[in-house]
Amino acid sequence: MSKLDTLLHECWQVKEQADCLYSKEQVHQAVEALAAVITEQLSDSNLLVLGVMNGAIIPMGLLLTELDFPLQLDYIHATRYRNKTSGGKLKWLAEPRIDLTERHILLVDDIHDEGITLDEIKKYCLKQGAAKVYSAVLVNKRHDRKNNTRADFVALEVPDRYVFGFGMDYKGMLRNAPGIYAVKGM
Numbered sequence: 729m730s731k732l733d734t735l736l737h738e739c740w741q742v743k744e745q746a747d748c749l750y751s752k753e754q755v756h757q758a759v760e761a762l763a764a765v766i767t768e769q770l771s772d773s774n775l776l777v778l779g780v781m782n783g784a785i786i787p788m789g790l791l792l793t794e795l796d797f798p799l800q801l802d803y804i805h806a807t808r809y810r811n812k813t814s815g816g817k818l819k820w821l822a823e824p825r826i827d828l829t830e831r832h833i834l835l836v837d838d839i840h841d842e843g844i845t846l847d848e849i850k851k852y853c854l855k856q857g858a859a860k861v862y863s864a865v866l867v868n869k870r871h872d873r874k875n876n877t878r879a880d881f882v883a884l885e886v887p888d889r890y891v892f893g894f895g896m897d898y899k900g901m902l903r904n905a906p907g908i909y910a911v912k913g914m
Contacts, residue, residue: 735899735901736901738899739898739899739901739902742892742898742902742911742912743902743905743909745911745912746892746909746910746911746912747909747910747912748907748908748909749886749887749891749907749908749909749910750884750907750908751907752906752907754884754907755790755866755883755884755894755907755908756790758866758883758884759787759790759791759794759866759883760794761883762791762794762864762881762882762883763791763794763795764794765881766791766795766834766864766881767794767795767796767797770832770834770862771795771797772797773832773860774798774799774831774832775797775799775800775832775833775834776799776800776801776802776824776826776828776831776832776833776834777792777795777799777800777801777802777833777834777836778802778803778804778824778833778834778835778836778849778853779801779802779803779804779836779837780803780804780805780806780835780836780837780838780845780846780849781803781804781805781807781821781822782805782807782895782897782903783837783838783839783895783896783897783903784803784836784837784838784895785895785903786838786894786895786903786904787836787837787838787865787866787883787894787895788836791836791864800826802824802825802826803822803824804822804823804824804835804849804852805820805821805822806818806819806820806821806845806848806849807819807821807845818844818845818848823852827856827857828853828856828857828858829856829857829858830857830858830859831857831858831859832858832859832860832861832862833853833858833860833861833862834862834863834864835849835850835853835861835862835863835864836863836864836865837863837864837865837866837879838865838866838867838894838895838896839865839866839867839868839869839886839891839896840863840865840867840868840869840874840877840878840879840882841869842873842874842875843874843875843876843877843878844875846863846865846877846879847875847877850863850877862880862881863879863880863881864879864880864881864882864883865879865881865882865883866883866884866894866895866896866908867882867883867884867885867886867891867896867908868882868884868885868886869885869886869887869888869891870885870886870887870888871888884908886908886910887910889910889911889914890910890911890914891908891909891910891911892905892908892909892911893905893906893907893908893909894906894907894908896908898911
């Protein structure tokens with residue numbers, strides 16, 4: 729059996745045994761509510777939305793269709809996990825193409841766990857001349873290991889477990905799971 733076959737088999741088992749924390753419908757409702765708050769607070773700010781790849785792909789896509797005001801879109805790719813279940817040093821893979829000078833930025837990511845990635849990206853944006861940087865996450869993981877950061881906008885809260893689905897991955901897979909799931913035993 730190849731490494732990929734082994735990983736696929738493991739992912740099927742993980743998905744079958746996982747606890748569903750939020751259904752597809754619950755996630756959609758939470759994103760709609762999140763968009764309403766963001767619209768109320770940021771619709772007049774000439775907003776630039778930066779998706780933090782790869783995790784932001786699904787939450788950002790859902791969120792953007794609910795933000796009914798003019799905005800610009802770009803992405804940034806920085807990662808600590810690289811298809812593993814624990815984070816390491818931040819690695820930069822792509823910077824935004826749009827000039828950040830004097831812009832109001834909304835960073836969109838899948839999860840606020842320890843806050844290291846979002847904090848580094850926020851510092852980067854400010855160093856590039858952004859006027860203000862906000863962050864929106866699909867989920868905030870509840871624990872006391874945060875690095876004194878918090879997301880400005882949060883759709884859902886999850887317990888201190890390894891979660892996947894709606895952009896969050898398990899070993900590079902299961903980002904497309906139609907709900908938010910917690911790995912059994914993690």
